[in-house]
Amino acid sequence: MCIRDRDQTVLANEQVVGGLCERCDTPVTKKKLTQWYFGITQYADRLLDDLNQLEGTWPAKVLTMQRNWIGRSVGADVQFVIEGRDEPVSVYTTRPDTLYGATFMVVAPDSDLAAELAATAPEQTQQEFATYLDRVKAITEIERQSTDHEKTGVFLNHWAINPVNGERLPIWAADYVLSDYGHGAIMAVPAHDQRDLDFALKFDLPVRVVVETGLPDPADSHIAATGEGRLINSGPLNGHTKTEAIDLIIRILEEKGLGRAAKNFRLRDWLISRQRYWGTPIPIIHCPQCGEVPVPDDQLPVELPPMSGDELRPRGISPLADAEDWVNVPCPQCGAAAKRDTDTMDTFVDSSWYYLRFVSPHDDTAIFDIAEAEKWAPIDQYVGGVTHAILHLLYSRFVTKVLFDMGLVTFTEPFSALLNQGMVLMDGSAMSKSRGNLVRLSDELEEFGVDAVRLTMAFAGPPEDDIDWKDVSPGGSARFLARAWRLARDVTSAPEVVWADGDHALRRATHRLLADVPQLIEAFKFNVVIARVMDLVNQVRRVIDSGAGPADPAVREATENIAIILSLFAPYTAEDMWRLLGYQPSVARAGLRKPDHALLVEESVTCVVQVNGKVRDRLEVSPQTSEAELTKLALESEQVQHILAGAEPVKVIVRAPKLVNIVAR
RNA sequence: GCCCCCAUAGCCCAACUGGCAGAGGCAGCCGACUUAAAAUCGGCCCAGUGCGGGUUCGAAUCCCGCUGGGGGCACCA
Numbered sequence: 171m172c173i174r175d176r177d178q179t180v181l182a183n184e185q186v187v188g189g190l191c192e193r194c195d196t197p198v199t200k201k202k203l204t205q206w207y208f209g210i211t212q213y214a215d216r217l218l219d220d221l222n223q224l225e226g227t228w229p230a231k232v233l234t235m236q237r238n239w240i241g242r243s244v245g246a247d248v249q250f251v252i253e254g255r256d257e258p259v260s261v262y263t264t265r266p267d268t269l270y271g272a273t274f275m276v277v278a279p280d281s282d283l284a285a286e287l288a289a290t291a292p293e294q295t296q297q298e299f300a301t302y303l304d305r306v307k308a309i310t311e312i313e314r315q316s317t318d319h320e321k322t323g324v325f326l327n328h329w330a331i332n333p334v335n336g337e338r339l340p341i342w343a344a345d346y347v348l349s350d351y352g353h354g355a356i357m358a359v360p361a362h363d364q365r366d367l368d369f370a371l372k373f374d375l376p377v378r379v380v381v382e383t384g385l386p387d388p389a390d391s392h393i394a395a396t397g398e399g400r401l402i403n404s405g406p407l408n409g410h411t412k413t414e415a416i417d418l419i420i421r422i423l424e425e426k427g428l429g430r431a432a433k434n435f436r437l438r439d440w441l442i443s444r445q446r447y448w449g450t451p452i453p454i455i456h457c458p459q460c461g462e463v464p465v466p467d468d469q470l471p472v473e474l475p476p477m478s479g480d481e482l483r484p485r486g487i488s489p490l491a492d493a494e495d496w497v498n499v500p501c502p503q504c505g506a507a508a509k510r511d512t513d514t515m516d517t518f519v520d521s522s523w524y525y526l527r528f529v530s531p532h533d534d535t536a537i538f539d540i541a542e543a544e545k546w547a548p549i550d551q552y553v554g555g556v557t558h559a560i561l562h563l564l565y566s567r568f569v570t571k572v573l574f575d576m577g578l579v580t581f582t583e584p585f586s587a588l589l590n591q592g593m594v595l596m597d598g599s600a601m602s603k604s605r606g607n608l609v610r611l612s613d614e615l616e617e618f619g620v621d622a623v624r625l626t627m628a629f630a631g632p633p634e635d636d637i638d639w640k641d642v643s644p645g646g647s648a649r650f651l652a653r654a655w656r657l658a659r660d661v662t663s664a665p666e667v668v669w670a671d672g673d674h675a676l677r678r679a680t681h682r683l684l685a686d687v688p689q690l691i692e693a694f695k696f697n698v699v700i701a702r703v704m705d706l707v708n709q710v711r712r713v714i715d716s717g718a719g720p721a722d723p724a725v726r727e728a729t730e731n732i733a734i735i736l737s738l739f740a741p742y743t744a745e746d747m748w749r750l751l752g753y754q755p756s757v758a759r760a761g762l763r764k765p766d767h768a769l770l771v772e773e774s775v776t777c778v779v780q781v782n783g784k785v786r787d788r789l790e791v792s793p794q795t796s797e798a799e800l801t802k803l804a805l806e807s808e809q810v811q812h813i814l815a816g817a818e819p820v821k822v823i824v825r826a827p828k829l830v831n832i833v834a835r
Numbered sequence: 836g837c838c839c840c841c842a843u844a845g846c847c848c849a850a851c852u853g854g855c856a857g858a859g860g861c862a863g864c865c866g867a868c869u870u871a872a873a874a875u876c877g878g879c880c881c882a883g884u885g886c887g888g889g890u891u892c893g894a895a896u897c898c899c900g901c902u903g904g905g906g907g908c909a910c911c912a
Contacts, residue, residue, distance in 0.1 A: 231906070234839055238908050245912080263912060276912090319910070346910045356912045364836090365910050436911055559907090629860070631848060636905095641847045643861050649874090650860080656875090689851095698849065701859030708859090715876070778855045783893040785855055823892055829854050833892045 181441070185516075185561065205443035206452055206513070210568045214435040217567055218242055220583060227587040229634070235559045241436025246420050248357065248429040250275065250330040252341070254290065259283065259330065262352030262434055265362060266423070267415035270404035271380035272357040273370065275330045275341045276323065278349035279306050284326070287341060291327040298324045299343060306345045321346060321369045332357075333428040334405065334419075344369060352434050364394040380404045381412060440565065442516045447474065447482045447489040449514025457501035457508040466502050472510070488512040521562055522569035525549055525584060543579055552585035555593075563588070589694060592636040594627070614644055621740035622648035628696040628739050651743045654707050654736060657729045658747035662720045665752045672724025676713050677769055679706055680728045684765040687735055696739070703735055726751070734760050779804045780831040781813045797824040804830040 210217075218240045221233050245264035252259055261275070277284045279302060288299040302324045323344030330339045339357070346365055347356050360370035361379040367388050370377055377389040383399035385391070401407040406422065407415040423429030443452065451472040453465035465472055475496035482489050490512040491497065501508040523537075529546045530539035548570075554562070563585070570584040614623050625647040630637040669677065683702050690699045710728045714720045730751055737744035737757045748757035772793045777800060779787040787809040791800065801822050804810060814834055821833040 231840070235907055238838080241908085241911065243911075261912080265912080321910085344910095346912090348911065351911045358912085363912070365912075368910090434911075436908095556906090629848090635848095638847085641861080643847090646861060653875090695849090697847095697860095698858075701849070704859050711876085776855080780854085780893075783854090783891095788855075821892065823854090825854060829893095831854080831892055 205441055206454075206511075206515075208440040208442055208519075208568070210440045210565075211435055211437055213568050213571055214240055214242065214437050216571055216582070217437075217564065220567070220571075223583060224586075224588070228585075229556075229588060229590050232556065232559045232563065232588065232590065236564055239437060239560045239564065242433060243435075244431070244433045246416075246423065246429050247353070247432040248423060249333060249427075250339075250357070251333070252287075253329045253331065253338070255287075255328075259355055260353045260429075261355045261357045262432055263357055263359075265359065265416070266419045266429070267401060267404075267407060267410075267412055268359040268362045268380050269332070269334050269357065269419055270401075270407065271359040271361050271378045272332055272337075272339060273360060273376045273378055274358045275339050276344045276347045276356050276358050276366075276369070277326070277341060278347040278354040279303050279323075279343040279345055281349040281354035283355060284343045287326045287328045288343070295325070295327040299326065302343065319346075321365075321372050323369065323373065325373075333423070333426075340375070342369075342373070350438065351436075360394070361388045362394055362396055364396070367392065367394045378403065380407075440516075440568075442519055443513040444516050445488040446514055447477060449517055450520060451490065452511040452513050452515055454511040455499060455501060455508045456511060457504065457506060459506050460501055460503045460508075463501055463503050463508070469502075474514075488514070490514070518562060518565050519569075522566040523573070525566075526573070526579070537578070540578060547579065548581045548583060549585045551587045551589065553589045553591055556590040559590075589634060591633050592631075595636050595638045597638065597640055618644040618648045619651075619742070621651055621743045625651065625700065625739045629700040631697055633694050633696060650704060650707070651736075651740055653711070654703075654732055655743055655747055655750075657707060657710050657714070657725075658733065658750040660714055660720045661726050661729050661751060663723055663726045665726075667723040667726055669723045669727045672727055673713055673718040673722050674724075676709060676718075676722075676724040676728055679709050680724070680731055681765040681769040683735070684731060684763055685770055687762060691738070699735065700739060703732055706732060731763060733757050734762060775827050777804075777827055778829050779807055779810060780829065781810060781834060783831060786810055786813050791827055793827050795827050797826045800824050800826055800830050804832060 218237060221228075221236055224233060243264050245262060246266035247260045247262055248266060248269065249258040249260055259275075263269075277287070279299075284299070284303075288296055291299070302322070305322075321344065323342045323346075326341045326343055328341040330341055331337070332339055346369065347354065356366075358366040358369065358375075359380075360367040360375065360377045362381060367377065369375070371389075371392060377387075379387060379395065380401060380403045381395060381399040382402050383395040383397045385393070385395045385397065388394050398412050401410050401412075401415045404415070407418060410418060420429070420431050424431075451474060453470060453472045455463045455465060457463050475490065475493035477489060477493060481492060490510075497509050497512060499508055499510055500506065526538045526543050526547060529542040533539045566584050570579065571582050573579045574582045611623070618626075622644050626642050626644045627637060629647065630642045683706055686702065687699055690696075690702070706728055710725055710732070713722060713725055718724065729747070733744045733747040733751065734757060736747070737760075741758060744757045745755060748755070748760070753760075774790050775793050777789040777791050777795070778785050779789060787804070787807045789800075789803055789807070791803070795803075801824055804822070805819065810832060814832070817834045819832045819834050823829075823831040823833070
């Protein structure tokens with residue numbers, strides 16, 4: 171829970187970053203509350219496995235972050251009998267092979283089991299436990315998670331029985347075991363787990379090696395032996411490798427009904443209740459007779475009651491509780507006086523499916539129009555900040571899978587491709603609303619114009635990279651745009667000219683650009699597109715000033731295409747160029763022209779001649795020159811003869827028509 | 836502590852499946868135009884691809900090991 175004035179609400183696991191509230195950086199506190207959750211953990215396997223479908227189209231970084239966050243681990247549940255308790259206790263372990271090395275058990279201090287065991291312990295133990303529990307609750311999440319948090323704990327005066335060898339294991343409560351992961355209880359194998367070893371050393375508990383790893387005894391080295399090895403001191407497991415022993419012990423435990431293979435996830439269920447006004451009311455009515463009753467479909471959606479001003483201020487309880495007319499409703503089942511749930515849903519619930527609502531925003535009969543969704547979704551290309559890597563993007567994937575299971579969509583992943591755009595930095599620091607803008611965008615726009623500022627951002631580098639504003643030059647962009655604009659001003663030919671009469675070299679350059687632009691755009695290489703346009707602008711300038719002159723048709727052709735391509739980045743400049751060239755608005759509607767393939771055929775190419783990988787000569791040849799011909803020409807080269815100095819070529823590698831490599835000696 | 840990504844000119848960045856290291860820009864220098872300056876135009880300078888090995892006819896590109904930077908996870912049994 172975030173307690174600061176601004177938020178005062180409970181949060182989901184994903185919204186707690188390093189023990190701090192994701193929105194306002196306030197340390198979070200824990201509180202026992204009854205809240206609504208979405209069962210995202212039931213989709214954990216699919217959320218993890220389906221990431222493979224996104225390989226290559228999503229940034230590898232985001233895939234890794236989601237995999238880490240879901241955190242699947244495989245191992246076994248093992249049942250331990252507790253002396254004096256009827257029900258055995260399950261523990262989860264990824265190393266069931268080390269079961270013979272267990273020397274104690276640890277339970278989470280805030281678990282029901284710990285409370286139960288403490289309650290049946292001697293008076294002094296009860297006191298120690300109560301004190302310890304208070305202490306654990308008092309420390310913040312940050313302190314608890316700090317890297318070298320000293321191990322703490324209390325002995326509960328109870329014993330568990332190791333199911334495979336009947337040994338009595340003392341049961342401790344310690345906060346390095348979490349109540350909400352696995353079963354909130356572990357078997358401790360100090361020889362082969364660093365955390366257990368640290369605890370055992372601190373409280374003088376036995377350390378027993380059961381895997382021969384060739385490493386020094388952990389009891390002496392204080393380093394747990396987590397590597398591979400053969401099992402020892404482990405009855406039927408002796409002599410087996412770690413992997414074999416894991417399979418074997420699981421089989422033995424299953425046969426005896428003492429355990430089974432199991433897996434666990436780091437992912438927790440999604441807590442969606444929020445004590446805020448702005449959000450979607452949770453459509454549940456609490457009836458004293460019927461309990462929690464869903465609002466009937468024909469009364470959905472539940473709309474917020476009108477409230478304003480101070481009524482909306484967060485106070486740790488939902489503002490909606492004050493809207494009495496709204497809260498008090500008859501139970502849909504029995505008609506008795508009942509109350510609406512006064513919490514609203516996490517707004518991430520809404521953003522998880524907005525992309526589907528957007529295809530039919532005016533449909534008031536359904537969540538969205540299934541046919542429209544079928545037509546438009548999933549999203550081909552999604553662009554967003556990496557900040558949503560495990561919030562929005564995980565929730566949205568989850569909701570999409572739920573909608574798929576409900577038969578509302580036919581796909582299981584909402585975003586086929588993802589691009590994480592970079593940020594604009596100043597001297598290495600992010601500019602943001604909270605930190606304040608280190609460069610005033612308004613000043614930059616005032617000085618250089620919006621076209622130049624946008625062009626600067628597109629030209630600075632690949633879109634996924636951060637840009638440091640100190641490295642870029644909006645002034646340079648403005649100069650370039652003026653330079654391009656002057657071409658349009660200088661063109662003297664009419665739109666009706668015959669392009670085929672134009673300067674051949676310039677025409678070829680123009681059509682090469684036209685051929686390359688579509689794929690560059692699709693690959694998001696906007697910086698390269700702009701560089702190529704700059705190159706063409708330079709060439710046109712040269713033709714105007716010292717070549718065929720401003721009346722040449724190729725000059726017009728090149729300039730028109732420059733305007734069309736530039737309209738992607740600098741629409742105002744491009745429109746004005748278009749007008750100067752004698753057209754009506756809008757260049758944006760002109761469409762990218764198709765290259766004339768006849769102009770793309772190379773008339774001659776430079777063939778590089780290497781000797782032992784070093785360039786020694788260049789040949790101007792026709793693109794159709796055969797390998798044999800190239801070999802002959804290369805060997806005849808004076809340069810090559812000189813370098814070879816009579817040595818016999820061992821091998822000639824030809825990549826016609828661009829390269830010949832002669833291997834000598 | 837574990838995992839991932841990146842490293843090319845003074846700076847930002849290019850280089851298709853290994854095949855001529857430079858497309859473009861910034862900064863700098865020189866020149867033209869100008870009474871002068873700005874703007875403009877032309878030209879020039881600049882790295883052998885972080886370091887060390889390996890594979891290959893050939894490596895910025897592939898492999899291994901380092902260094903530096905960035906990011907993710909971090910008592911999850």
